[in-house]
Amino acid sequence: MNLLNLFKISLRAVANNKMRSFLSMLGIIIGVAAVIIMMSIGQGSKESIRKELSTMGTNLLTIRPGADMRGGVRQDPSSMQTLKMADYERIMREKKFVTKVSPEVTASGQAIYGNNNTNTSMYGESTDYLDIKLWDVEEGDCFTDEDVKKAAKVCVVGSTIVKELFGNVDPIGKTIRFKAIPMRVIGVLKSKGYNSWGMDQDNVVIAPYTTVMKRINAQTYFSSIVCSAITEELSDAAIEELTQMLRDNHKLKGEAEDDFTIRSQAEMMETMSSTMDTVTIILVVAAAFSLLVAGIGIMNIMLVSVTERTKEIGLRMAVGATGPVISLQFLIESVLISVTGGLIGVIVGVGASTFVSSFGMPSSVPAWSIYVSFIVCVCIGVLFGYIPAQKAANMDPIEAIRHE
Structure with a gap:
């Protein structure tokens, strides 16, 4: 058969x-x-x-405080205070393989306008931040170096903030309150929507880092520092350069462990x-x-x-x-x-x-x-x-x- x-x-x-x-x-x-x-x-x-990571720039570098060992216990990186103004100033002064740099300070709380309020995050950044993140201002303007120098109470907001606080009202020139500090809105960011982790990227307020450090958090250290290497190919050279600067600044000798971490976008993707x-x-x-x-x-x-x-x-x-x-x-x-x-x-x-x-x-x-x-x-x-x-x-x- x-x-x-x-x-x-x-x-x-x-x-x-x-x-x-x-x-x-x-x-x-x-x-x-x-x-x-x-x-x-x-x-x-x-x-x-x-x-999503590629849209942030393939040459992005992120410096975070390292998870230090204290009494044999590894600490939470978010609680570390190893990144200071001196680190940022030295990077700006001596960088060769890095083009743009922004120290970062974060705060969480309620943004309030009139009778409306919403929970959000405030990011303190330099004027380089939006260029590093490839993020555009859709309406109004971003803050200036002079605003950073004066710790001006100005900010740019995401589209979610506009929707939750202002509705159909034009937000430009209006004043919101964040942790009881009045902040004048000078710009609205182009919408990015939700990321892969389900986070609303437009639920954000961005202000000069000096403003967040001095007026909001009253702190002297950075949560992180973000940079752009000249090209993706020079990311490794930029990491080596940044590592040496920070080790010198933090007086880390010989085999001493770094009290910071530097990660490239390629490493994050991997x-x-x-x-x-x-x-x-x-x-x-x-x-x-x-x-x-x-x-x-x-x-x-x-x-x-x-x-x-x-x-x-x-x-x-x-x-x-x-x-x-x-x-x-x-x-x-x-x-x-x-x-x-x-x-x-x-x-x-x-x-x-x-x-x-x-x-x-x-x-x-x-x-x-x-x-x-x-x-x-x-x-x-x-x-x-x-x-x-x-x-x-x-x-x-x-x-x-x-x-x-």
């Missing part, structure tokens, strides 16, 4: 038991769909993060990609367990099918069908169930991923995941169909015909 005839017989057997076949496929459908969805979300998130890959693998492995359970389900259904069709198997053997032919028939049935379930699962998975992406969640179905799903389904069909197929092939024809 040729392979085509065996395929037709197997297809007829699967079609004759539609409900049983569908229940056998259900586990495969759910498993494959879950794997496709997890892969698409992981891949989409990784691409979204890469795109770290985020690695993290997303790990998360995706964990999610895919968890989803793949359902495929294992589905395979066991197919094997059980096929064993029941072999038992029910014992007389049919005996008759076919009596008219000349060999054990390998019988075995191949049941293997084909098992693979048919598995692959059909896999194809439906792919359709469901791709459809669900498309549906999810319509709500703004990053999602991208890798083409290779569809091919891998097909191969895995074939393997599941063969692996879990082998025992039922062998049971059918090893039947004694006479005993099988007598079976009731």
